[in-house]
Amino acid sequence: MLKISAVIITLNEEKNIGRCLDSLMSVADEIVVVDSFSVDKTRQICAQRQVRFLENKFLGHIEQKNFAVAAASNNWVLSLDADEALDEVLQKEILLIKQQPSAQAYSMNRLTNYCGYWVRHCGWYPDKKLRLWDRRIGAWGGINPHDEVIVQAQTTTKHLKGDLLHYSYYNIHDHIKQVNFFTDIMAKEAIQKGKSSGLFKILFSPLTKFLKSYLFQCGFLDGYYGLVICIISAHATFIKYVKIRESLKE
Numbered sequence: 001m002l003k004i005s006a007v008i009i010t011l012n013e014e015k016n017i018g019r020c021l022d023s024l025m026s027v028a029d030e031i032v033v034v035d036s037f038s039v040d041k042t043r044q045i046c047a048q049r050q051v052r053f054l055e056n057k058f059l060g061h062i063e064q065k066n067f068a069v070a071a072a073s074n075n076w077v078l079s080l081d082a083d084e085a086l087d088e089v090l091q092k093e094i095l096l097i098k099q100q101p102s103a104q105a106y107s108m109n110r111l112t113n114y115c116g117y118w119v120r121h122c123g124w125y126p127d128k129k130l131r132l133w134d135r136r137i138g139a140w141g142g143i144n145p146h147d148e149v150i151v152q153a154q155t156t157t158k159h160l161k162g163d164l165l166h167y168s169y170y171n172i173h174d175h176i177k178q179v180n181f182f183t184d185i186m187a188k189e190a191i192q193k194g195k196s197s198g199l200f201k202i203l204f205s206p207l208t209k210f211l212k213s214y215l216f217q218c219g220f221l222d223g224y225y226g227l228v229i230c231i232i233s234a235h236a237t238f239i240k241y242v243k244i245r246e247s248l249k250e
Helices: 017-024 042-048 061-071 088-099 172-192 199-216 219-249
Strands: 004-010 030-035 052-055 076-081 084-086 105-114 117-119 127-134 138-143 146-151 157-169
Touching (some): 017 030, 030 061, 061 076, 088 105, 088 157, 117 219, 127 157
Parallel strands (some): 004 076, 030 052
Antiparallel strands (some): 076 127, 138 146
């Protein structure tokens, strides 16, 4: 039978990590948590569930996730964020894979819970993620904080039934706080890649983002929270380009 190591990175995730770990108990042969020196109860919650708990300095999402993958005992890894959990359908799918794998990597849809509401539009669903793979043919890559698993060419992949449940924000304050954090990272990455930010991008990119997510990706069907999400997403685009411009002037 195929053995799977579940790997998770954490920083002050006492609200989420218990739910995440519990969803993995039936499918993972090993659970590895790599923590960035949390000061809340994350460590104690992990200790109650007898997972391998490692501490490592955070140098970036990609770097930390690859550290966690390398620390796993098994070549097959299932990578989750602390605010994610497998639904029952997805758990059953993974148990079948362990009996007889038919691909080298597997993707799944991610369904996000926003302030208690499941978001099915706004460009947030289906949010296809490759999270289960043989680490010998792939690793985390992309651009921080928008990391992704990149596998070798000719890798066989399949898509699983069920949803990866993403408990993103408990309140709107958390969303706005995360926007500020992520746009710092995104602006830094953009500058390192030689990208600039003119007034045209600052003025029109947020408008384009809003129209795309609210109208073309049917954010209006998610009602009040759909409107909130699309406005904050447009605002995040504005903030990103403003930060790029501000940094280039320094």
